[in-house]
Amino acid sequence: MSNSFDKPYNPKDVEEKIYEFWEKSGYFAPEAHQPQAGNPNNDKTFTITVPPPNITGSLHLGHALNATIQDILIRKKRMEGYKTLWLPGTDHAGIATQNVVEKDLKKQGISRHDLGKEKFLEKIWEWKEKYGHIILNQFKKLGASMDWSRTRFTMDSGYQEAVKKVFLHYHEKGWMYKAERIVNWCSRCATSLSDLELEYKEIESSLYYIKYPLKDGSGFVIVATTRPETMLGDSAVAVNPKDEKYKPLVGKTLILPIVNREIPIVADFAIDATFGTGAVKVTPAHDFIDAEIGERNKLEIHKIIGQNGRMVPEAGAICEGLKISKCREKVIEKLKELGLLEKEEPYKHNVAVCYRCDTIIEPLPSLQWFLKMDNLAKMAIDEVKSGRIKFHPQKWEGVYLNWLENVKDWCVSRQIWWGHKVPIEGEEDVLDTWFSSALWPFATLGWSSSAEATADKPDSNDFKEFYPTQILSTARDIINLWVTRMIFSGVEFTGKKPFSDVIIHATILTKDGKRMSKSLGTGIDPMTLIEKYGADATRFGLIWQAMGGQDIHWAEEHVMAGKKFCNKIWNATRFVLKQIADCELRITEPQIENQNLTEADKQILEKLKNAKESVSKQTDAFEFGQALHDLYDFFWRDFCDIYIEENKKQNSLPAGRHGGKEILLYVLASSIKLLHPFMPFITEEIWQNLPVENKKALIIESW
RNA sequence: GGGCAAUUAGCUCAGUGGUUAGAGCGCUUCGUUGACAUCGAAGAGGCCACUGGUCCGAUUCCAGUAUUGCCCACCA
Numbered sequence: 001m002s003n004s005f006d007k008p009y010n011p012k013d014v015e016e017k018i019y020e021f022w023e024k025s026g027y028f029a030p031e032a033h034q035p036q037a038g039n040p041n042n043d044k045t046f047t048i049t050v051p052p053p054n055i056t057g058s059l060h061l062g063h064a065l066n067a068t069i070q071d072i073l074i075r076k077k078r079m080e081g082y083k084t085l086w087l088p089g090t091d092h093a094g095i096a097t098q099n100v101v102e103k104d105l106k107k108q109g110i111s112r113h114d115l116g117k118e119k120f121l122e123k124i125w126e127w128k129e130k131y132g133h134i135i136l137n138q139f140k141k142l143g144a145s146m147d148w149s150r151t152r153f154t155m156d157s158g159y160q161e162a163v164k165k166v167f168l169h170y171h172e173k174g175w176m177y178k179a180e181r182i183v184n185w186c187s188r189c190a191t192s193l194s195d196l197e198l199e200y201k202e203i204e205s206s207l208y209y210i211k212y213p214l215k216d217g218s219g220f221v222i223v224a225t226t227r228p229e230t231m232l233g234d235s236a237v238a239v240n241p242k243d244e245k246y247k248p249l250v251g252k253t254l255i256l257p258i259v260n261r262e263i264p265i266v267a268d269f270a271i272d273a274t275f276g277t278g279a280v281k282v283t284p285a286h287d288f289i290d291a292e293i294g295e296r297n298k299l300e301i302h303k304i305i306g307q308n309g310r311m312v313p314e315a316g317a318i319c320e321g322l323k324i325s326k327c328r329e330k331v332i333e334k335l336k337e338l339g340l341l342e343k344e345e346p347y348k349h350n351v352a353v354c355y356r357c358d359t360i361i362e363p364l365p366s367l368q369w370f371l372k373m374d375n376l377a378k379m380a381i382d383e384v385k386s387g388r389i390k391f392h393p394q395k396w397e398g399v400y401l402n403w404l405e406n407v408k409d410w411c412v413s414r415q416i417w418w419g420h421k422v423p424i425e426g427e428e429d430v431l432d433t434w435f436s437s438a439l440w441p442f443a444t445l446g447w448s449s450s451a452e453a454t455a456d457k458p459d460s461n462d463f464k465e466f467y468p469t470q471i472l473s474t475a476r477d478i479i480n481l482w483v484t485r486m487i488f489s490g491v492e493f494t495g496k497k498p499f500s501d502v503i504i505h506a507t508i509l510t511k512d513g514k515r516m517s518k519s520l521g522t523g524i525d526p527m528t529l530i531e532k533y534g535a536d537a538t539r540f541g542l543i544w545q546a547m548g549g550q551d552i553h554w555a556e557e558h559v560m561a562g563k564k565f566c567n568k569i570w571n572a573t574r575f576v577l578k579q580i581a582d583c584e585l586r587i588t589e590p591q592i593e594n595q596n597l598t599e600a601d602k603q604i605l606e607k608l609k610n611a612k613e614s615v616s617k618q619t620d621a622f623e624f625g626q627a628l629h630d631l632y633d634f635f636w637r638d639f640c641d642i643y644i645e646e647n648k649k650q651n652s653l654p655a656g657r658h659g660g661k662e663i664l665l666y667v668l669a670s671s672i673k674l675l676h677p678f679m680p681f682i683t684e685e686i687w688q689n690l691p692v693e694n695k696k697a698l699i700i701e702s703w
Numbered sequence: 704g705g706g707c708a709a710u711u712a713g714c715u716c717a718g719u720g721g722u723u724a725g726a727g728c729g730c731u732u733c734g735u736u737g738a739c740a741u742c743g744a745a746g747a748g749g750c751c752a753c754u755g756g757u758c759c760g761a762u763u764c765c766a767g768u769a770u771u772g773c774c775c776a777c778c779a
Contacts, residue, residue: 008741200777207779225779238779272778280779289779350777395707399774402706406775476774511715513772544727547717550708551772555715557728564727564741575738629717629726644738 011534094433187309224276537562
C-alpha cells in the first residue's frame, strides 16, 4: 500500500484501491474466516441476506443507509471472530420492472404487444443485466463487504426451483386454491393486484342522487353514489336494518332504471344510515363491500365492466364497449331524460390507484390463485408474540401483528409477463413478486437444490451452515409486504425462523419532512454524495443522523462533518506517525497500573476503554447513531484536543518521555479498529501504514 | 375514521426527575513555523410547543390541547 500521507485526506486516492484490495484478498467470503486464538466466536456464523433492491433503477439514500447499517454489523462481527456471510442480490420486481421496461420501449414507439411475449422478456433480461450490475456496483462504492461470489437474483434457476417447490407444497396442503373472486384490477397493467399494491388518491368528483322507482308505483327510493355507471350491474338496494325510515320498505321490489330489472330492497348492517340517503345501491361484481352484502343476501352478480376497462354486453346495448367514464356520462344523460336524477353534489373522496402506473383500480370478479392465510398468519404472529423474533424499534411489532390479525387470503397470481410462472399445466399467469421474495433468506442459500451443486444451483451446504440468518434490516413500508411473508415461509419450509432480529431503519425525508421521491425531484443520489465527500463521509452522515430509529430530515451538512472527521483522523495519524518515526515501536497494550504513566495517559486509556464498551454496546443494540457520536467525541475531543495536546507539552520537557509514544500509537490503533465498521476505507488505509506485527488487513483484525 | 411518532439553539438533532440543557452545521472575535485553517481558542444564541396534574423540585413522569409527519382502513 502506498504511502503518501499528504494533507488533506483525499478519499479518491484510497477508496477504489482499498476495495480492490479487499476483494482480491477474498476477505468478504466466509471462506476467508480464520479462527482467532481462544476466541469463543470462532465456531459461530453470522449471516445477513441483503434486502434485494428492485432492478427498476438505482439506489437511493434509504438503500445507502440500510446497506451501511448491515455493513457495520457484518464488519464488527467479522472482527469479533464470527464466520460472516453477507449475501448480495437483486429482485426481479414483477410489475414494477415490466412497467419500467414498457415505458422505456414507449420512447421508441414500441409496445410490449408489438414485440410479443418472448422478445419482450428478452428485453427485460437485457435490462436486468444492465441495471442489476449498476446497483451492485453502487453497493461496492459504499464499501459494502458483501460476498459477491454468492450474488443471487430472484429469478435464478435455483430460485425458480424453490418457488415451484413452495407453490406445489401449498397446493398439496390445500392452501393454494383457484377461485373466481372480486379482485383489484388494473386495466392498464391488465392484472390483478393485492391490497398492498394499491395507493389512494383524493379526487374531486360528484355524489349523484338517483331515484329508483318502487314496483308498486308508490314512490321512489333515492340512493347516493359516486359511481352511477355501476347501477347497470345493481342487484339490490340495501338499508340498515335499524333504520326506521326504511323499515317498511325492506322486502319490497324496485325497478332498476334504464335496465328495468326488478331488484329487492334488503337490510344489511354494513350500511351507515347517516350517510347520503341511508340507502345504497348494491353492485356485487364491482365493489368489495357490495360483494359481501351480495353474499350475505344471496344476490345475483351482474358483471358489467370488462378487464380492459370497457363495458361488456351485459351493461346493455347503449353502453357496451364504452370506457367507464363515457358510460358514466351516458348513464347520467339517460337518467336526466327519465327525470330520475334527483341532484348532483360536488364530492371529494379517495380512489384506489395502481401503485405502479397510477391507473384507477376497478374491483371485478376474476379467476385467480389464492393462498389461504389463516394458518400461515398464525405461525407468523406466534414467532413475534413469543419473542422469538424481535423488532427494533419494538413499536413496529404492532404494525406487523395488526396486519396479520386481519389478513385475508392472498391473491398470488398476476396477469403479467415478467415473473415466476404458476407451475401447473397450461397456466399463463405469473406469481406476485412478493411470493418469491418471501423465500429470500433460504432460497438464496440453496434450500431447494439437490446434493449436486452447480454455478446456478448453489451448494446446499450453505443452507446448512448459514441458515437461519441473524438480522433482517429493512424499511418500514415493506413490513407487511415482505417481512410477514418471509417469516411464515421460513417457518413453514425450514421449520426455523428466518432471522432473529428485524431492524426497521429510519425513513429518510427531505428537510421539510416530505417523502423523498424521484418523480418530485426531491430524491438525493448517494453516488453524488460519495463523489463529493467520499464513501466514509457519506456513511458517517447517514449514521450520524440515524438516532433511535426516528425519521431523518435529511441534512447534508452532516456528510460534510463526516468529511472533516476523515481529515481529522488522517491528520492525527500523520502526527502520531511522525512522533514514532525515530523509534522501532510496535503496537502493544500498555499496562494501566504501570507507574510511569502520567495522569493524562491514565485518563485517555480509561476513556478509550469506555468508548470501546459504549460502541460495542450501542452497536449490538442497533443504536448506530449513538455509537458513532460516542466515537466521534472520544476521538476528536479526548484524543486529539486533550491527549495529543498534552502529549506535545510533555515531549517538549527536557527530560522527554518515550512511554507517551507507545500510548499515542496504541490509542490511535485501537480507535482505528473501533471506527472501522463505520468508516472502513480510511481506517484500512491507515492500518496499512501503522507498525503492526504480522500485518494482514484491518477488515479481519480482531476487535 | 383507527393507530404511531415528533415538537429543545438560526438549521438538523442528542439528552436528563435536582446547581451553569449539549453536538454538528451556521454566526461573532482572536490565532498561520510543525498533525490538521476540512484547524485551534474564546463567545453570542434556548419561558426545552401550550395548559393542567403528580412531586420538596418537571424540559424530563401523567393527562389534555395545538401543530406537523407517517402508517392502516377506504363510507356508497
